[in-house]
Amino acid sequence: MRSFILVLAMAFGLAACTEGFVSFPVTSSAQKDVPEDVEIIRLDETNITSFARPSRRHVQSNIPSGNGWNYRVGVGDIISVIVFDHPELTLPAGPQRTAEESGFRVQADGTFFFPYVGQVMAEGRTLEDIRGELTGRLATYIPDPQLEVRVAAFNSQKVVVSGEVKTPNRQPLTTTPLTLAAAVSEAGGLTERGDAREITIQRGNRRYRVDMAGFLNEGMRRNNPTLQDGDVINVPRRQAQEAFLLGQIKKPDVIDLSQDTVTLTQAISRLGGLDEIRADARGIFVFRKRHPGITVFQLDTSSPTGMLLGTQFVLEPGDVVYVVRSPLMRWNDTISALLPSVRAIDLVDSVAN
Incomplete structure (x- = not known):
């Protein structure tokens, strides 16, 4: 990236050498001297907002939201069944046995065995459904049975969190809904390079982009x-989103726009401000690529009002800020000379990366 800045600075410096002198501020009459695909906008109180x-x-996600979360038992889950007042029907946990060790594993055919009742279909059913069936079938042997059915170990359903998170992992789905933000948090959160705006969720044969x-x-x-069984979440690495500040600035450099909103005044201040000896505060230009063409903004910061306007102008990725040299430069020669360098940014950027 430093080499990119050097190339741009040289290009703009050579362009500046061709400039002549007349007057500011930019007026609409100056536009006739620049290409048709270039729009000139002078920033003032009437348009800064x-x-x-x-x-x-x-961007709002288009991933299906579903109708709420209700956990359904799957193969490999461990079911714990407690029949109140009938401890003989509850496998004793004992001092050395966990609830998982004393529960009923859902077998490959989707069933588990329970005393007196026999095989009970569990796969794809809610805990309430299973409890209802057990209650009805046990009523043949026990008057008015009272049961509690839980999942002692969630083994059947998982999601995967990968990419730019601190601890990529697999996480089980449980009776508590697991949301995207919670899953990312359980994976340690984003790394410094993680992009929360471009997260993808692979669900079956479809991939959804989610701007978390x-x-x-x-x-x-x-x-x-809310995540579903088999979802694969990928947090991508954040792509460079930068603005380039050149010309009569104390420390010409790039400004990172990927984390925070940065205004024109903030960007210039972070790089040490204008070169007080060489810079003309009336000639701050922002070149912004549009499709098609380029928009050129001009801001006069020689007065406090201009500096305040700069605090409201938000930079966008790819913006090139150029501060002209004093004495005043000819507007149409300035733009005409600098445009080729602006148009070449994409090519230079691709080579630099």
């Missing part, structure tokens, strides 16, 4: 879905 929020918004940041930041409930 249009650029006060990043254009990239949180939309749930964490804005409470979008559909972006925190």
Whole structure:
């Protein structure tokens, strides 16, 4: 990335050498001297609110939300059955035996054996269903039997959490619904490079993109879905989302936009501010690629009002901020000279990465 900045700085520096001198501020008449696919916008009090929020918004997930969670028993689960007032029907746990060791394992055919009753189908059924069947069948031998049915060990259903989490793992599904955010938390949370906006859930033969940041930041409930058996969650590595600050800035560099919203004023301040000797505060330009074309924003920060406007202008990934040199430079020559360098950013970026 440092080499990328060096290439851009050289390109912009060479372009700046061709500039002549006339006057600011930018006016609509200057647009006739630049390509048709370039739009010029001078930032002021009347339009700054249009650029006060990043254009990239949180996306609502389209993964099916389901009709609520009700655990269904599967092969390998250990069932614990307690018949009140009839300890002979409950396998004793004993001081050395766990509830799992004393329970009933659901066999490969989906059943488990219970005294007096025989084989009981459990696979695919809720605990309430199993308790109801046992109660009815035991009533032949015990008047008004009272039962409690639990899962002593959840072995049949799991999800996998992989990618940019601190402890990738497999997690069992239980009677308590497991949401995406809870599963990621159980995996230690995201690493520093994890991207919460681009999480994928593989469910069967379909893959869903889930913007979990939309749930964490804005409470979008559909972006925190309840997981199902077999789901594979993958947290990808966050892609570079950067703006490039060049020209008469004390420390030209890149600004990371992947974590927080960064305004134009914040970005310049983080890099030491303007070069007080060389910079012309009336000539701060932001080049932003659009499809098609390029939008060029001009901000005059020579007054406190201009600096305040800069605190409302939110940078977007790929923005190139260029601060011109004093004395004042000719507007149309400046833009015409710098545009080829802006258009080349994608190519240079791909080589740098």
